[in-house]
Amino acid sequence: MCTDCGCQIRGQRQTLAKPSKVKEMFLGPPERVLQGLLQKNDQQANLNRQRFDRHGILVINLMSSPGSGKTALLEATLKALKGELRMAVIEGDLETENDAKRIRALGVTAYQITTGTACHLDAHLVAQALDHLPLQDLDVLFIENVGNLVCPASFDLGHHLNVTLLSVTEGDDKPQKYPVMFRAADLLLITKTDLLPYLPEFSMEKARASQRALATKATLLPLSAKTSEGLSSWTEWMSRQRAGYQSLLEKGLSLKPRVAQEGKALHLERPEMTFKPVAG
Numbered sequence: 001m002c003t004d005c006g007c008q009i010r011g012q013r014q015t016l017a018k019p020s021k022v023k024e025m026f027l028g029p030p031e032r033v034l035q036g037l038l039q040k041n042d043q044q045a046n047l048n049r050q051r052f053d054r055h056g057i058l059v060i061n062l063m064s065s066p067g068s069g070k071t072a073l074l075e076a077t078l079k080a081l082k083g084e085l086r087m088a089v090i091e092g093d094l095e096t097e098n099d100a101k102r103i104r105a106l107g108v109t110a111y112q113i114t115t116g117t118a119c120h121l122d123a124h125l126v127a128q129a130l131d132h133l134p135l136q137d138l139d140v141l142f143i144e145n146v147g148n149l150v151c152p153a154s155f156d157l158g159h160h161l162n163v164t165l166l167s168v169t170e171g172d173d174k175p176q177k178y179p180v181m182f183r184a185a186d187l188l189l190i191t192k193t194d195l196l197p198y199l200p201e202f203s204m205e206k207a208r209a210s211q212r213a214l215a216t217k218a219t220l221l222p223l224s225a226k227t228s229e230g231l232s233s234w235t236e237w238m239s240r241q242r243a244g245y246q247s248l249l250e251k252g253l254s255l256k257p258r259v260a261q262e263g264k265a266l267h268l269e270r271p272e273m274t275f276k277p278v279a280g
Contacts, residue, residue, distance in 0.1 A: 053254050060162075097112040
């Protein structure tokens with residue numbers, strides 16, 4: 001599980017690595033250990049989702065590479081929907097509270113998770129953040145995941161929907177290069193479209209074809225947070241999703257995100273990994 005970035009020792013391991021759990025979780029074969037961690041993540045994700053559902057909060061997980069415009073999208077969205085929806089944000093980054101500060105400057109509650117070396121958020125980290133949010137006063141919660149086009153798609157955080165961003169500066173072939181992330185998307189936003197006049201090599205049609213080649217039916221919307229072009233299509237999509245979510249809640253049901261199963265499998269296929277008992 002991402003041995004280079006260290007995500008196997010954040011969140012879940014800290015939660016599980018109690019003296020009574022050390023032998024059970026960290027002395028077995030690596031594949032069994034990782035399977036156990038993923039199962040624990042999914043169990044916590046379900047608890048998180050139950051908590052969201054009790055409050056009727058639609059939770060949207062924003063995923064993309066670094067610099068694609070997730071925080072700028074949030075700023076534009078929060079401004080556009082101010083007074084219509086009660087919103088809050090969980091920010092995920094390796095270090096700093098830079099993005100959370102940008103959200104708080106708009107008068108919106110934001111909680112920053114700094115992962116240190118982990119390249120994605122997990123359900124346990126999100127659970128810890130929830131105690132710092134006014135859940136009883138929210139309609140929508142955004143989770144801005146760590147900038148990474150691989151691992152975030154493989155972890156259920158307890159959220160309901162995945163939105164993946166692809167900026168025009170990244171190239172129109174990214175869906176095929178990073179299929180795990182784009183297959184997990186419920187919506188694909190093509191961001192920074194105000195730069196298209198300066199990037200003739202980016203083709204919206206090629207981006208759409210690259211996405212369709214993955215056999216995904218996720219909607220694709222072009223958008224510029226800077227000029228607000230396409231922003232109304234995004235907020236209308238959110239409104240439809242929230243209405244559908246509320247309808248499910250009335251029937252005693254909920255929404256579960258698309259979790260990339262092939263990504264989970266990749267996290268388990270690391271037989272060279274070794275674990276040592278946690279001291280204490």
